[in-house]
Amino acid sequence: MQQQISVITLGVADIARSRRFYGEGFGWEPVFDNEEVIFYQMNGLMLGTWLKDKLAADMRREGAGPGPYSLAHNVASADDVAPLIARLADPGGKILREADAPPHGGFRGYVADPDGHGWEIAFNPAWTIDAGGHVKFGV
Amino acid sequence: MQQQISVITLGVADIARSRRFYGEGFGWEPVFDNEEVIFYQMNGLMLGTWLKDKLAADMRREGAGPGPYSLAHNVASADDVAPLIARLADPGGKILREADAPPHGGFRGYVADPDGHGWEIAFNPAWTIDAGGHVKFGV
Numbered sequence: 001m002q003q004q005i006s007v008i009t010l011g012v013a014d015i016a017r018s019r020r021f022y023g024e025g026f027g028w029e030p031v032f033d034n035e036e037v038i039f040y041q042m043n044g045l046m047l048g049t050w051l052k053d054k055l056a057a058d059m060r061r062e063g064a065g066p067g068p069y070s071l072a073h074n075v076a077s078a079d080d081v082a083p084l085i086a087r088l089a090d091p092g093g094k095i096l097r098e099a100d101a102p103p104h105g106g107f108r109g110y111v112a113d114p115d116g117h118g119w120e121i122a123f124n125p126a127w128t129i130d131a132g133g134h135v136k137f138g139v
Numbered sequence: 140m141q142q143q144i145s146v147i148t149l150g151v152a153d154i155a156r157s158r159r160f161y162g163e164g165f166g167w168e169p170v171f172d173n174e175e176v177i178f179y180q181m182n183g184l185m186l187g188t189w190l191k192d193k194l195a196a197d198m199r200r201e202g203a204g205p206g207p208y209s210l211a212h213n214v215a216s217a218d219d220v221a222p223l224i225a226r227l228a229d230p231g232g233k234i235l236r237e238a239d240a241p242p243h244g245g246f247r248g249y250v251a252d253p254d255g256h257g258w259e260i261a262f263n264p265a266w267t268i269d270a271g272g273h274v275k276f277g278v
Contacts, residue, residue, distance in 0.1 A: 007210070008211075028140070044183030045182060046276060058236075059257050061257060110199060112200075122145070
């Protein structure tokens with residue numbers, strides 16, 4: 001079977017607030033949006049932000065959810081990590097962890113979006129990212 | 140900025156149980172694994188499964204988390220949806236919603252992995268998936 005993820009859908013409380021975070025923080029442009037859902041074309045998959053009640057109803061799931069998970073956006077150098085974390089705080093992000101060096105190498109910090117979804121902002125010298133944003137294990 | 144997601148990391152309670160679900164259910168092969176984390180090379184990004192206490196400590200986050208979110212794996216036809224959902228139930232998945240047709244078209248159902256992370260299994264005729272698994276908005 002294809003090792004393929006087609007969408008990550010984040011439940012959000014307020015579409016406009018979420019759009020501001022992803023638009024002004026990351027600078028990403030939607031490929032589709034209406035009053036309840038926005039899709040962003042990513043590197044070979046879609047990121048969706050959907051009103052959380054609609055998502056919970058669609059997936060027949062209510063309640064607190066399964067606990068920790070994170071999304072990551074990788075940058076080209078260690079020096080790019082802290083400025084992006086600072087930039088994401090401005091349109092409603094909450095810094096969870098300021099950037100520092102993890103034991104396995106590289107450099108990273110964490111920011112929660114306005115709905116609490118956690119993003120790792122990382123430089124990882126052991127992984128390759130091509131010009132189209134495609135991420136590959138190894139160099 | 141690149142519209143790029145590099146990793147989705149799911150917190151898991153038991154690495155072996157999680158490996159069985161992704162290996163026997165989806166049939167995916169790890170590109171890296173040790174006693175606390177496994178990485179799967181996906182379509183231009185990585186899927187990580189990491190012991191949940193380690194992930195929570197790394198991201199400086201504790202507690203229930205932000206509520207609903209889902210991952211999706213898309214298949215090539217509506218007829219492929221129900222068999223994959225059934226197959227995922229066998230190695231420890233929990234069916235949240237049996238496959239049916241959503242109002243926006245296509246066909247889909249939801250399965251939670253053994254740690255409760257929700258996967259939508261979907262056929263979406265409005266999106267393109269190439270031979271490498273890369274997903275694009277539109278046809």
